[in-house]
Amino acid sequence: MSTINLTQPSAARATFMSAGSGLSFTGLLKSESIKLWSLRSTYWTYSLVVVAALGIGVLMSFALSATAGFDPATGAPMPIDNAQIFVIASTSGLVLGQLIVAVLGVLSISGEYSSGMIKSTLTAVPNRLPALWAKVIVLFAFTVLIGLVSVVGSFLVAVPRLAVEDITASLFDVDVLLPLLGNVLFLALIAVFAVGIGAIVRSSAGGIATVLGIVLLLPTVVGLFSLAVEWVNDIVPYLFTVAGSEMVYPNTMESWQAFLVVMAWVVVSLGAAALLLKRRDA
Amino acid sequence: MIQAQSLTKHYGSKTAVDAVDFTVQPGKVTGFLGPNGAGKSTTMRMIVGLDQPSAGSVIVNGKPYHEHKAPLREVGVLLDAKAVHTGRSAYNHLRAMAATHNIPTSRVHEVINLTGLESVARKRVGGFSLGMGQRLGIAAALLGDPATLILDEPVNGLDPEGVQWVRKLTKQLAAQGRTVLLSSHLMSEMALTADHIIVLGRGRVIADASVADLIASAAQNTVRVRTPHTAALAALLAQEDVTITNAEQDVLEISGLTVNEIGDRAAAAQISLHELSAVSASLEDAYMKLTQNEVEYRTGDTHAEAEVAR
Numbered sequence: 001m002s003t004i005n006l007t008q009p010s011a012a013r014a015t016f017m018s019a020g021s022g023l024s025f026t027g028l029l030k031s032e033s034i035k036l037w038s039l040r041s042t043y044w045t046y047s048l049v050v051v052a053a054l055g056i057g058v059l060m061s062f063a064l065s066a067t068a069g070f071d072p073a074t075g076a077p078m079p080i081d082n083a084q085i086f087v088i089a090s091t092s093g094l095v096l097g098q099l100i101v102a103v104l105g106v107l108s109i110s111g112e113y114s115s116g117m118i119k120s121t122l123t124a125v126p127n128r129l130p131a132l133w134a135k136v137i138v139l140f141a142f143t144v145l146i147g148l149v150s151v152v153g154s155f156l157v158a159v160p161r162l163a164v165e166d167i168t169a170s171l172f173d174v175d176v177l178l179p180l181l182g183n184v185l186f187l188a189l190i191a192v193f194a195v196g197i198g199a200i201v202r203s204s205a206g207g208i209a210t211v212l213g214i215v216l217l218l219p220t221v222v223g224l225f226s227l228a229v230e231w232v233n234d235i236v237p238y239l240f241t242v243a244g245s246e247m248v249y250p251n252t253m254e255s256w257q258a259f260l261v262v263m264a265w266v267v268v269s270l271g272a273a274a275l276l277l278k279r280r281d282a
Numbered sequence: 283m284i285q286a287q288s289l290t291k292h293y294g295s296k297t298a299v300d301a302v303d304f305t306v307q308p309g310k311v312t313g314f315l316g317p318n319g320a321g322k323s324t325t326m327r328m329i330v331g332l333d334q335p336s337a338g339s340v341i342v343n344g345k346p347y348h349e350h351k352a353p354l355r356e357v358g359v360l361l362d363a364k365a366v367h368t369g370r371s372a373y374n375h376l377r378a379m380a381a382t383h384n385i386p387t388s389r390v391h392e393v394i395n396l397t398g399l400e401s402v403a404r405k406r407v408g409g410f411s412l413g414m415g416q417r418l419g420i421a422a423a424l425l426g427d428p429a430t431l432i433l434d435e436p437v438n439g440l441d442p443e444g445v446q447w448v449r450k451l452t453k454q455l456a457a458q459g460r461t462v463l464l465s466s467h468l469m470s471e472m473a474l475t476a477d478h479i480i481v482l483g484r485g486r487v488i489a490d491a492s493v494a495d496l497i498a499s500a501a502q503n504t505v506r507v508r509t510p511h512t513a514a515l516a517a518l519l520a521q522e523d524v525t526i527t528n529a530e531q532d533v534l535e536i537s538g539l540t541v542n543e544i545g546d547r548a549a550a551a552q553i554s555l556h557e558l559s560a561v562s563a564s565l566e567d568a569y570m571k572l573t574q575n576e577v578e579y580r581t582g583d584t585h586a587e588a589e590v591a592r
Contacts, residue, residue: 016308021383021385022352023353027382031379039370115367116364120366123353123354123357126331
């Protein structure tokens with residue numbers, strides 16, 4: 001018969017050993033999606049992306065059907081095919097979405113710094129970089145999803161209006177589908193690029209200003225300079241937003257070249273972010 | 283177990299932590315004391331890898347913190363109440379933290395119940411009081427059921443019930459064989475909670491001893507004597523190593539002699555005593571003495587430095 005020791009001797013203070021599941025990358029992905037979807041701002045920003053895309057899509061389908069086949073500047077007849085009209089109708093609103101996801105990307109990391117959350121994140125993931133990559137992947141994936149909803153939604157709302165003008169196209173026509181996917185890809189890459197900037201700057205205001213400066217202001221400023229200095233014109237295609245648009249509407253370079261330029265911006269942003277995240281004290 | 287070796291942190295030209303060596307043992311509550319700016323928080327941040335040491339090293343449970351496969355199961359840390367996104371609910375914060383280590387949601391509910399956050403768990407952290415924020419921080423620290431706990435000012439902002447709860451909890455966790463490192467400025471609370479004390483001053487370890495030893499070595503016990511013949515008694519007892527202060531009328535505070543010695547000598551000299559009692563020093567007295575020495579050290583009194591080093 002066994003006896004039960006009611007009073008534990010004090011020597012029983014053996015060192016406590018930890019046990020149980022450990023850090024895993026799938027866990028980090030889950031953690032980052034919980035983080036993303038447990039903030040109201042995520043719902044707001046993503047809703048705005050879709051609403052802007054659909055709203056502007058509807059407006060564009062009216063404007064396009066009225067001016068289709070004419071150069072809006074000169075009024076001269078201009079060859080424009082149905083697929084192209086649908087692409088313009090489906091993606092014009094995404095330009096606004098680009099600015100919105102840029103802000104979301106910055107906030108997804110700068111918000112951690114301003115609130116102190118980053119300390120919790122980095123004590124859970126002391127090697128740090130996996131936390132950054134998980135955040136990037138999660139934001140990329142959900143932005144692709146929201147981008148798809150936006151362009152497909154815009155396409156569908158444009159269909160009945162354009163049908164009135166006898167303009168029809170299939171969503172699965174390569175000339176429609178590829179440009180739409182290209183726009184969605186660039187939208188998600190902007191979000192990812194913005195995460196890098198947010199991690200470098202570590203402040204919401206500074207990060208948003210930097211990203212919007214690069215996305216919105218830089219093409220204009222460089223464009224102005226190119227009026228005075230001719231060679232500046234040559235760097236215009238290498239600007240982030242210009243290359244992003246060349247991915248879909250190749251002009252001075254091939255689509256794949258433009259894609260590489262866009263990726264270069266993203267890699268530099270994330271690379272610098274990773275380096276600084278690893279080096280700096282949190 | 284936490285082991286620091288020549289752990290050093292410079293911020294520009296300022297040295298926040300200056301080559302400290304210490305070991306925090308499992309099975310005990312170790313109090314981490316020191317004036318503001320002594321380097322306690324910086325040391326704690328270096329233990330969990332938030333700050334890189336400028337020199338030296340610190341290991342937790344046998345390894346540098348970042349080499350552990352399950353960091354949250356090794357170390358639970360409360361650095362300050364504001365390590366949470368204010369727009370997120372307490373529940374979602376804990377869920378996101380738990381997900382990194384695949385800790386089940388049942389454990390999230392467990393720590394919410396344990397810290398008494400049930401009623402506010404679904405509310406956004408931005409609206410939390412300081413005390414609620416502390417409870418959430420403690421809940422997050424306990425999430426991985428860690429072998430080592432590092433709590434920076436855990437009772438800051440807690441109500442008396444909460445203070446008592448933290449005291450019981452930390453003692454209980456230490457009794458289970460965990461390592462508990464606790465900082466606080468509440469000396470009376472620390473005296474009740476801690477078994478061992480490490481005192482930092484100006485980035486250096488100025489004391490590392492059990493609570494009893496610390497009090498005994500740093501603060502002298504005094505004897506309080508009430509007598510109408512203070513002058514006669516003072517003259518009688520005056521000798522080297524004895525300090526006598528006239529605390530109030532008819533009362534002397536004497537250090538360097540025991541109650542027995544004073545009573546016997548007074549009786550032999552036929553001096554009547556109305557009160558004779560030993561006044562034992564508190565942790566606060568010891569702490570004040572130690573850190574006051576630290577002030578002397580700061581002004582460059584080498585004698586005081588030698589005292590401290592001893």
